[in-house]
Amino acid sequence: MDRVEITKTYKIYIGGAFPRTESGRYYTPKRGEKALGNICLSSRKDVRNAVVAARGVHNKWAGKSAANRSQILYRIAEMLEGRKQQFIEELILQGSTKSQAVKEVIASVDRLIYYAGWCDKFAQVFSSVNPVASAHFNFTAPEPMGVVSIVCKEESGLLGIVSAIAPVLAGGNTCVLLASEQRPLCAITFAEVLNSSDVPGGVVNILTGKRTELIEHMASHMDVNGFLYCGTDKKDINTVQQLAVENLKRVTIRAFEGLMNDDHNTPYYIDDFIEMKTTWHPIEKIGATGSAY
């Protein structure tokens, strides 16, 4: 007797759990005639819940030592490496050729390793000690921005996600991410990787669904501090920039062309989602010898 195939239910990822969308809706992206699966059509309330989860865990994630964040990013890469085959199959299912798929997965692992290395180094590169004209020791150091909304690149199922979140996480931020609308499979499988990689629940939240419905809520939410838009759609970009004004979200637009390229390995992607804090520390004369700090 033929075995009935057990197909996977792709659910969304919020706060370290895999709920169905609260709206109960789904859509069925297709590759030619073949349906890829029934995918959650998330609603604005899923965005709300995801932001609550991301905000709730932000202090915990930002408070981890840089070295520990580095270890965790490395761990994601390790877990991804172990499940390469599954991602390759999914990418092929979604329209990649075999060799493209292999390249994309390997590039994703390498990119995670690259940003894992930066976690405990970018602060040294971007911070500074500033000469000032008064009796102060003046220095500037980076801090995480907070909760970041990410709209992933439509054309890239896996590398688009990894390239977007790795620098955001390295900087100590948490995020709410909207996966590619037509290539959502890898996003949810990647959530399973995150879930088994010591990433605290809520640090990355992954939604699937329609951009036209969700972008507006991701951009207008007052508790979101930054927005990363990966793509080139003028109308979307315009919407995001307008709505972000309300609470002065820092918006970054990245076209993400040629994602396999090493151009996208850069600490300046981390720099986009950190805030610089400058401290003026009064200088005190220590002892009577005349030596000052």
Next chain:
Amino acid sequence: MDLVIFVEQQAFMGKSKAPQIPDFRLSPRIDQVGVGDRISRITTRSIKSSSKLQGLKMILNMIDLTTLEGADTQGKVSQLCNKAKFLHGSNPDLPTVAAVCVYPNFVSQAKKALLGTNINVASVATAFPAGQSSLDVKISDTKLAVDNGADEVDMVISRGRFHQGEYNYVFDEIAAVKEACGSARLKVILETGELGALDKVRRASDIAIYAGADFIKTSTGKISPAATLPVTCVMLEAIRDYFYESGTMIGMKPAGGISNSKLALQYLMLVKETLGDAWLSNQWFRYGASSLANDVLMQIEKQRTGNYQSKDYFSKD
């Protein structure tokens, strides 16, 4: 039938009478599964748009903004009073809260800060939160609060005595504190988290009501579980039965653990459907809460602006 109309009819027919003090051992038994079923029908409903907005404003107006910490300072109390008066600067159309609730030694300060507003000052008393002290101490604690100008007194019952079956002791204690309150309204905290089964909650509610409580209140907020919907349902039913018996309205105050608007709206539904519209004012229904106000404010702003809100833009209380 609406409760108030029912009692008016009873009075018209000459049936209204001063209620006899019952034998509290015979308080009604509570069907726990039935209560659970009733609550599940409330929690699966949702209130939207204009009715939600109206409900949220009503909730704001029913909040006893509370700070009851060992670490309370005059600064904290003055901040709380200010929050009570000006809930959210950018929306002047909001109601104020019903009262602020503090320890007795902060009453005179709070009273002064709230002069000229219609916000009451409530004070906990009677060796709050444990209530493990002598009657004399409890009475003088109450007098301290009242003499400093408290409009409302929140007392705790002696749960230990209650568990020992000394219902008369509990009754007499409440009656004595009620006398010490003078014109201040008395809220009696049952601390339902320490009472156990719903039968006990009903019995303690009956004792408090017959002993002269103006309000019955679920919890101190120091014990978990604090207020829950099932417990509140049982207490509301005790209030309803007493109203049928005597025609006297008693207030209800769930306190502790109500920190979001959705839950607060469910309490409102429960009150409306158990007791009716007459209880839907801060004269008869209150929430004891510290973080609820900001969540309600955030929901109101969401309705007004269309954007989900961040607590960064609301003053701490």
